[in-house]
Each structure stands twice: as C-alpha cells, then as structure tokens.
Amino acid sequence: xxxxxxxxxxxxxxxxxxxxxxxxxxxxxxxxxxxxxxxxxxxxxxxxxxxxxxxxxxxxxxxxxxxxxxxxxxxxxxxxxxxxxxxxxxxxxxxxxxxxxxxxxx
Amino acid sequence: xxxxxxxxxxxxxxxxxxxxxxxxxxxxxxxxxxxxxxxxxxxxxxxxxxxxxxxxxxxxxxxxxxxxxxxxxxxxxxxxxxxxxxxxxxxxxxxxxxxxxxxxxxxxxxxxxxxxxxxxxxxxxxxxxxxxxxxxxxxxxxxxxxxxxxxxxxx
Numbered sequence: 001x002x003x004x005x006x007x008x009x010x011x012x013x014x015x016x017x018x019x020x021x022x023x024x025x026x027x028x029x030x031x032x033x034x035x036x037x038x039x040x041x042x043x044x045x046x047x048x049x050x051x052x053x054x055x056x057x058x059x060x061x062x063x064x065x066x067x068x069x070x071x072x073x074x075x076x077x078x079x080x081x082x083x084x085x086x087x088x089x090x091x092x093x094x095x096x097x098x099x100x101x102x103x104x105x106x
Numbered sequence: 107x108x109x110x111x112x113x114x115x116x117x118x119x120x121x122x123x124x125x126x127x128x129x130x131x132x133x134x135x136x137x138x139x140x141x142x143x144x145x146x147x148x149x150x151x152x153x154x155x156x157x158x159x160x161x162x163x164x165x166x167x168x169x170x171x172x173x174x175x176x177x178x179x180x181x182x183x184x185x186x187x188x189x190x191x192x193x194x195x196x197x198x199x200x201x202x203x204x205x206x207x208x209x210x211x212x213x214x215x216x217x218x219x220x221x222x223x224x225x226x227x228x229x230x231x232x233x234x235x236x237x238x239x240x241x242x243x244x245x246x247x248x249x250x251x252x253x254x255x256x257x258x259x260x261x
Contacts, residue, residue, distance in 0.1 A: 012235050082115050085238045086124075090111035093126045093222075096148035100134045103144070 007074070010054040015039060016047050020070065027067045050065070087092060116237070120231045132220040136189045136212050138206065151177065158186045163188040181205075189214075196226075203227035203237045 011017055013088070017035065034044040046099055048068060051057040058069045115122035128135050138144045140154040154165040160183065168177035170200040178199040185193035192210040197203075214220055228234035 014118065016165050017117060045204060082113055082238060086109070086111055086113045089113070089124055089126070090109070092148055092150075093128070095150075096135075096138045097128050099144060099147050100128075100130050100138050103137075104130075104134055 005007045007056065007077070010050050010056060013047070015044075016051055019044070019047055020075075022073075023057060024070045027069045028068055029065050033068065046092060067068050115234070118231050120229070120234050121225060121227040122234065123217060124226070125221065127215065127221045129218065130220055131218055132189050132212060132214040135220045135222065139192060139210065139212075140186075157183060158192075159183065160186060176195075192216065204233050206237075 001011060010022070018037070019033060020043065022033060030048055034041045037044055048057065052059060052068075055071050055074045058071050060067045060069060111124065111126045113122060113124050121207040129229065130138075138148060140156075140158045142156045145156060146153045149166065151166040151168040154167055156162075156164045162183040164183065165180045166178070167175055170176050178195060181195040181197055183192065183194045185191055186236065189212055189213065192208075194208050194210075196208050203253075206229075209225040211225075212220065213223065213224040213230075228237065
C-alpha cells in the first residue's frame with residue numbers, strides 16, 4: 001500500500017508526468033531526457049530516481065549508456081486504481097436501470 | 107465490451123467526471139435521483155431525508171445486518187431543476203475526506219434513452235485520490251451484496 005501510494009505521489013508532479021510521456025514514446029538516456037526540459041540536469045536526475053524507485057521506469061545498461069524504459073505493467077496498475085470506483089458507479093447505475101425499467105412496466 | 111459508465115479523472119486534478127447512458131427516458135432517470143424510495147434501492151442505503159428543492163438537504167445512512175451504522179453521509183441541495191440538473195454537496199460523516207461538490211446534469215438522447223454527466227469536485231487532488239483509493243474495497247463489497255439482494259427480489 002505504501003509503495004502504491006508513492007506511485008501516485010510520483011505522478012502528481014507535472015514534470016514527472018511529462019518525463020513518463022516522453023519515455024513512453026521511446027527509451028532514452030538521462031541526458032536526452034534532460035535535454036527536453038528547461039529544468040536543471042540534477043533536478044531531472046532526481047525525478048528519474050523517484051520514477052525508477054516507484055518502478056514506473058526501468059533502467060537498462062546498453063554499453064556505456066543507461067537507457068530508461070517505461071514499465072508498462074506498473075503504468076497499468078496506475079490506470080487501474082480508478083477501476084474499483086468506476087465499477088462501484090457502474091453497479092449502482094446498472095441497478096438504477098433495472099429498477100427503473102421495472103418501475104416503468106408497473 | 108464497451109464500458110457503460112465512464113470516468114475521466116486527470117492525474118493531479120481535484121475533480122473527476124462520470125458519464126453514463128441509460129436505456130431509460132430522461133424523466134425516469136431523473137426520478138431515480140429524486141424519489142427517496144428509488145434512491146434507497148439503487149444506492150443501497152437508507153434515505154433519512156431527501157428534499158428535492160433549492161436550499162433543501164439530504165441524509166443517507168447504511169447499516170449492516172446487526173444494525174450498526176457503517177456509512178453516513180449528508181449534504182445540501184443548491185439547485186434542483188426537474189429533468190435537467192441537480193447541484194448538491196456530499197460529505198461522509200466521521201471520515202477525513204472533506205466536502206465534495208456534485209454537479210449532476212441530465213440529458214435526453216432519444217425518447218427512450220438518456221444520459222447523466224456527473225462532475226465531482228473535491229477539496230484537493232490529494233483528498234480526491236485518497237477518497238478513490240481507500241474506502242472502496244469495503245464499500246464495493248457492501249454495494250455488491252445490497253445489489254444482489256435487490257436484483258434477486260426483482261426477478
């Protein structure tokens with residue numbers, strides 16, 4: 001639960017969301033990622049560290065370079081967190097529809 | 107299968123949107139939100155009070171099989187326009203989630219179909235996400251059980 005909560009803190013930051021969008025298009029090195037932002041390089045490094053700790057990004061050594069990849073599975077977990085809430089409303093609305101159809105036919 | 111109930115909740119925002127289309131005429135859809143005995147059935151809660159008017163208020167309470175109160179919520183109604191719009195607040199009692207503003211818009215699609223657009227505004231993005239993540243594991247099971255009871259009665 002704690003780790004999960006950290007994930008949501010991680011994506012609450014606009015720069016980190018922008019990094020995720022960027023890396024989603026293609027794996028890239030920290031240097032290339034940083035070049036896309038006006039933010040200072042150490043700040044971008046800090047963001048990358050947080051995203052990696054939350055497992056939203058994965059590092060892969062390629063020769064002398066470290067490439068950052070999107071962790072698709074973890075990203076899906078994030079998308080899924082709204083699902084129980086959606087399902088709850090869907091269940092309620094399905095009941096509403098059933099009840100009102102019955103009401104109409106009375 | 108396309109999902110009937112859609113939620114749009116942007117990351118970091120303090121609000122969200124719920125939309126749903128119904129195979130019901132607009133008047134019946136609105137009635138389900140306005141008549142206390144109908145609200146009780148689909149929300150799976152007891153309606154202690156529901157005043158469908160401007161400056162009105164509402165109170166819901168859910169008890170378990172032993173009669174313990176497991177959920178209690180209340181709010182005030184700011185707008186109540188027949189077959190068009192309900193604006194109300196929502197506050198869960200004894201819970202740290204603050205007050206929500208709920209804007210419900212009802213729309214006719216055809217004579218037999220209609221749509222609801224719910225816009226829910228939370229006090230902060232953090233409160234919204236807490237509200238979404240924490241209480242539902244329990245709440246959903248409760249709602250499920252209630253719904254199964256209701257639906258089995260209808261059959």
